[in-house]
Amino acid sequence: MTPSGPDLLRLDGLRKYFPIRDVWKRRIGWLKAVDDVSLTVEKGEILGIVGESGCGKSTLGKTVMGIHRPTGGRIVFEGNDITDLKPYESRELRRELQYTYQDPGASLDPRWKIGKSLDEPLVIHTGLGGAARRERVSDILSAVGLPESHLDLYPHEISGGQQRRVGLARILTLQPSLIVLDEPTSGLDVSVQATVLNLFLDLQKQFDLTYIFISHDLSVVRMICDRVAVMYLGKVVELGPTERLFGAPRHPYTRSLLSAIPEIGKQRITDTFWLEGEPPDPGNLPSGCRFRTRCPLAEPQCAASVPPLVEHLPGHADACLFSDRAVPEA
Amino acid sequence: MDDLLTVADLEVGFQTDRGLARVLDRVNFHVGRGEIVGLVGESGCGKTTLARAILGVLPANAARISSGVIDFDGRNLLAEDPQGLATEVRGRQITFVPQDPFSSFNPVFTIGAQIDELMKWKSPDSEPGAAARFYPRVRRRADRGRVLELLRTVQLPDPEGILKKYPHEVSGGQRQRLMIAMALLPEPQLIIADEPTTALDVTIQAQILKLLKRLAAERGVSVLFTTHDLGTAYEICDRVTVMYAGQEVESAPSDDFFAAPRHPYTKRLLESLPSREHGISGIPGQIPALIDPPSGCRFHPRCTRVSDRCAARRPDVTDAGPAHRVRCHHPVGIVREAAS
Numbered sequence: 001m002t003p004s005g006p007d008l009l010r011l012d013g014l015r016k017y018f019p020i021r022d023v024w025k026r027r028i029g030w031l032k033a034v035d036d037v038s039l040t041v042e043k044g045e046i047l048g049i050v051g052e053s054g055c056g057k058s059t060l061g062k063t064v065m066g067i068h069r070p071t072g073g074r075i076v077f078e079g080n081d082i083t084d085l086k087p088y089e090s091r092e093l094r095r096e097l098q099y100t101y102q103d104p105g106a107s108l109d110p111r112w113k114i115g116k117s118l119d120e121p122l123v124i125h126t127g128l129g130g131a132a133r134r135e136r137v138s139d140i141l142s143a144v145g146l147p148e149s150h151l152d153l154y155p156h157e158i159s160g161g162q163q164r165r166v167g168l169a170r171i172l173t174l175q176p177s178l179i180v181l182d183e184p185t186s187g188l189d190v191s192v193q194a195t196v197l198n199l200f201l202d203l204q205k206q207f208d209l210t211y212i213f214i215s216h217d218l219s220v221v222r223m224i225c226d227r228v229a230v231m232y233l234g235k236v237v238e239l240g241p242t243e244r245l246f247g248a249p250r251h252p253y254t255r256s257l258l259s260a261i262p263e264i265g266k267q268r269i270t271d272t273f274w275l276e277g278e279p280p281d282p283g284n285l286p287s288g289c290r291f292r293t294r295c296p297l298a299e300p301q302c303a304a305s306v307p308p309l310v311e312h313l314p315g316h317a318d319a320c321l322f323s324d325r326a327v328p329e330a
Numbered sequence: 331m332d333d334l335l336t337v338a339d340l341e342v343g344f345q346t347d348r349g350l351a352r353v354l355d356r357v358n359f360h361v362g363r364g365e366i367v368g369l370v371g372e373s374g375c376g377k378t379t380l381a382r383a384i385l386g387v388l389p390a391n392a393a394r395i396s397s398g399v400i401d402f403d404g405r406n407l408l409a410e411d412p413q414g415l416a417t418e419v420r421g422r423q424i425t426f427v428p429q430d431p432f433s434s435f436n437p438v439f440t441i442g443a444q445i446d447e448l449m450k451w452k453s454p455d456s457e458p459g460a461a462a463r464f465y466p467r468v469r470r471r472a473d474r475g476r477v478l479e480l481l482r483t484v485q486l487p488d489p490e491g492i493l494k495k496y497p498h499e500v501s502g503g504q505r506q507r508l509m510i511a512m513a514l515l516p517e518p519q520l521i522i523a524d525e526p527t528t529a530l531d532v533t534i535q536a537q538i539l540k541l542l543k544r545l546a547a548e549r550g551v552s553v554l555f556t557t558h559d560l561g562t563a564y565e566i567c568d569r570v571t572v573m574y575a576g577q578e579v580e581s582a583p584s585d586d587f588f589a590a591p592r593h594p595y596t597k598r599l600l601e602s603l604p605s606r607e608h609g610i611s612g613i614p615g616q617i618p619a620l621i622d623p624p625s626g627c628r629f630h631p632r633c634t635r636v637s638d639r640c641a642a643r644r645p646d647v648t649d650a651g652p653a654h655r656v657r658c659h660h661p662v663g664i665v666r667e668a669a670s
Contacts, residue, residue, distance in 0.1 A: 257533060264588050278504070
C-alpha cells in the first residue's frame with residue numbers, strides 16, 4: 001500500500017469462526033465467516049467492503065467493533081491493539097469507533113422520542129450537563145439536515161430516510177473518528193438514497209470522518225468509496241483503488257460481480273452474464289480457492305492451496321493464480 | 331386490438347382511521363400479448379396495489395374500488411363473480427411470482443407436496459371449477475412429468491431430489507426458480523412478477539432475469555414486472571410504465587424510455603441512479619401523503635417545471651413519440667410552450 005495518511009485501523013489475519021452444532025449441541029464443524037482478513041484503513045478515507053449476502057462482510061464490521069470476539073488475528077486501532085479489551089476498557093474506545101446498523105428503524109427504541117435517543121449516548125459517554133447536551137444534540141441535528149421539531153417525534157412518525165439521519169446523528173454526537181456503515185442505503189428508494197449518500201460525504205468533510213462502507217450495492221460503492229475490498233465466503237479476494245478495481249477488475253469473482261450489474265444504456269446483462277451456479281455452503285467450503293467451483297478459469301492447482309492476496313499492481317491486490325487470463329466467452 | 335390486459339381509469343382507495351387513502355388515481359395501463367411490461371415506481375406509489383387489483387386479491391374489508399375497468403382477454407374482472415374468477419382466472423390464466431421467496435412456501439410441507447397441491451387444482455389438464463377432492467392417478471402421473479420437465483427448464487439441479495426437500499433446504503435463488511416454475515405450470519397468459527429479484531444478490535438476480543426473459547419469450551407469456559429498480563427494468567422489459575403516488579405518469583417502449591424520458595419525474599428518477607455523469611443527485615421533497623394528495627398532477631409540489639395549470643388539472647395523456655405516452659403539461663424535450 002502507499003499510505004497517504006497514517007493507518008487508523010489495521011487488521012492482521014483477522015478470523016471469526018462460528019461453531020456449527022448438531023441437535024446434541026456437539027460441534028460438528030466451523031462456519032468460517034471471516035477467515036484470515038488483513039487490511040488497513042487510512043485516516044480520512046472511505047473503504048468499501050462489498051460482497052454477496054453471506055460473504056462475511058457484516059461479521060467483519062461487527063468483529064472490528066468488538067460486537068463479536070475474534071477467533072484469531074489482531075485489530076490495531078490508532079496504534080493500540082484492541083483485540084482483547086476488557087469491557088470497561090472498550091467503553092472508552094466506543095466513542096472513537098461507531099457502528100450503524102442496517103435498519104435504523106429497528107435500532108431506535110420505538111417508545112423513546114428522537115430527542116431522548118440522541119441524548120442517551122451523551123449521558124453514557126460524557127459528563128456534560130443537560131444544557132450542554134441539548135446544545136450538542138441540536139448542533140448535530142442541523143448537521144444531518146433535520147428540523148429541531150423532530151426531537152419530539154417518535155421513530156414511527158418519520159420516514160426511512162429520516163430514520164437513517166437520526167441513526168447517523170446519534171453516532172455523531174460522540175464525535176467518533178471511524179464509523180462502520182453497514183448497508184446504510186438498503187431499503188431506500190433511489191431518490192432518497194442519493195440525498196443520504198450526499199449527507200455521508202458532507203459529514204465526512206465536516207467532521208473529518210473515516211468510513212468503512214459495507215454494501216452489496218456496487219454502483220453506490222463506486223460512487224463514494226476511495227478503496228474497495230471484495231469479499232467472497234469470508235476471504236478478501238480483491239482489494240484496490242475504486243477506479244482501478246471497477247475499471248479493470250482482476251479476480252474472476254470481481255469480474256462476474258461487476259458484469260451482473262444492470263447498466264442503463266449498455267449491453268443487457270441478460271445477454272452477457274456468464275457466471276453459473278450459486279455460492280457453496282459456507283459450512284462446507286471447497287479446498288483451496290473458494291471460488292474454484294464456479295470459476296471459468298479454474299485449474300487443478302486451485303484446489304491444492306488457498307491463493308494468497310498478492311499485490312500485482314501497486315495498491316491493487318487479488319487472490320487468484322490466473323488473474324492475468326481473460327475469461328472465456330460464454 | 332391485441333392487448334391482453336387493459337386497465338382503464340382505475341381508482342382504488344383504502345379505508346383508514348384518518349380517512350380514505352387514495353392509492354390509485356384513475357390509472358390507465360395495458361399489457362400486450364407476449365409483452366414484458368415493467369411497472370416502475372418508488373415504494374408507496376401503488377404498483378403492488380395495481381398488481382393486486384388485477385389479481386383480485388385486494389383486502390375486501392379495506393379496499394374501495396370506486397371506478398374503472400380491468401379488462402383481461404375480453405372479460406371485465408371487476409364486474410364478474412369473484413368465485414368464478416378464483417377458479418377460472420386467478421392461478422390459471424394469471425399467475426403470480428412473489429417478491430419474497432422465503433415466506434411464500436409453507437415450511438412444514440415438502441416442496442413436492444406443495445407443487446402437487448397446486449397441480450391438483452390448477453393443472454392445465456384439469457377442468458376449472460371441478461371438485462378437486464380426488465386427484466386421478468392418470469392425471470397425477472402426467473402432471474408429475476410436466477413438473478419435472480419444467481424444473482429442468484428453470485435449471486434446477488436434480489429435480490426429483492428437490493421435490494423431496496423442505497423449503498429451508500434450498501437457497502434463495504433456487505426458491506425463486508421454483509416460484510417461476512410454479513407460475514408457469516398452469517400455462518398462464520399473464521404472469522405478475524412483484525419485485526421478483528429484490529431479495530436476491532446481483533449475480534443470482536442476473537441469472538433469474540435471464541431465465542424469466544427466456545421463458546417468457548419461448549412460451550409467449552406476457553409478464554407484468556413490478557420493480558423499484560430501473561436497472562432491472564432496463565434488462566428485461568419491452569415497455570416501461572412509471573407510476574408516481576398512485577398516478578401513471580409515463581409509458582414508453584424500453585429504448586425510447588431510457589434514451590428520452592419526457593416526464594420531469596422520470597427524468598429526475600433516472601438521474602438519481604448513482605452514475606459518474608450525474609454524480610449523486612436526489613429529488614428534493616417527499617412523496618405526498620395519500621390521505622390528502624396534491625391536486626392535479628401529484629408530482630407538482632416537487633417539480634421544477636411546475637405552473638398553475640399543474641395544480642388545477644391532471645394532465646391528459648399526450649403522445650410524445652411512437653407508443654410513448656406521457657401525462658405532463660410541460661414535458662421535457664418537447665417544444666416548450668412560451669412561459670405558460
